[in-house]
Amino acid sequence: MRLCTLTVDGREDVGIAVDGGIVRLGVLAELTGTTLGPTLLDVVVGDQLGSIRAALADPEARAKALLSAEPAFAPIYRHPPKLWGVGLNFRGHAADLDVEQPVGTPGSYLRPSSCVIGHGDEIVLPVQSERVTAEAELGVVIGRTCRDVAPEDAPSVIFGYTTILDMTAEDAIRVNPRYIPWSKAFDTFCSLGPWVVTPDEVGDLSSIRITTVVNGETIATNQVSAMMRDPYWQVAHFSGGMTLDAGSVLSTGTPGAGVIQDGDVVEAVVEGIGTLRNTVRRADR
Structure with a gap:
């Protein structure tokens, strides 16, 4: 899996590279009724990859969560523990x-x-x-x-x-x-x-x-x-x-x-x- 942090409308969200573009994790979580993220550091610390893969398996939610603009990347996260x-x-x-x-x-x-x-x-x-x-x-x-x-x-x-x-x-x-x-x-x-x-x-x-x-x-x-x-x-x-x-x-x-x-x-x-x-x-x- 390839993950990033994006800035969308002044707020940061996690992005996931898929065929066809980048899925916004915040939108995917809302559409699938799951608690994911909200930051990439949360994804890492919370061992969320399995849950993300499960959410991505919903084709309708995945399509709706695709980023519609060119990505504006942020640091993967701003406060690494070390x-x-x-x-x-x-x-x-x-x-x-x-x-x-x-x-x-x-x-x-x-x-x-x-x-x-x-x-x-x-x-x-x-x-x-x-x-x-x-x-x-x-x-x-x-x-x-x-x-x-x-x-x-x-x-x-x-x-x-x-x-x-x-x-x-x-x-x-x-x-x-x-x-x-x-x-x-x-x-x-x-x-x-x-x-x-x-x-x-x-x-x-x-x-x-x-x-x-x-x-x-x-x-x-x-x-x-x-x-x-x-x-x-x-x-x-x-x-x-x-x-x-x-x-x-x-x-x-x-x-x-x-x-x-x-x-x-x-x-x-x-x-x-x-x-x-x-x-x-x-x-x-």
């Missing part, structure tokens, strides 16, 4: 920063939900940084609250996968790597969406290609198989001794970052998952 970022998980990205590749485990950081935006929103370059980079990443959406998950059991707690654009005030971490949490936490510095795709539609996870694109130019591209630590390992690592709440998102690392400037268009392309696009604007001083 938003983990993974750094230097592809060897080429260490070269971007002129640093040594970590040995054993990649870098990591938590970031606030205030940095979340969605497809089509503006990335605002803060006055505190003169060099901001953007990087495409595969996102893992946790579907069940868990702790101490073994790598081989990670698929059982994953709801689905999404596309992420991760921004960094790179000049800050070149001064001191300990500034990473600050350099990642500016408003608009994490774009999520537009789709969450359930694992049954993904196929071979290791073959998925992740590509960073700036103004139509491919900056970096590589497959999940080239990661130092794969997504299942990451779920195990970050759940070790720490609860991962349902709805948490892991951003699993980038093949490479591109410098972005005022007026740029930046994209994250994750094969089979989606294309996430944002424009760039310099903040008013």
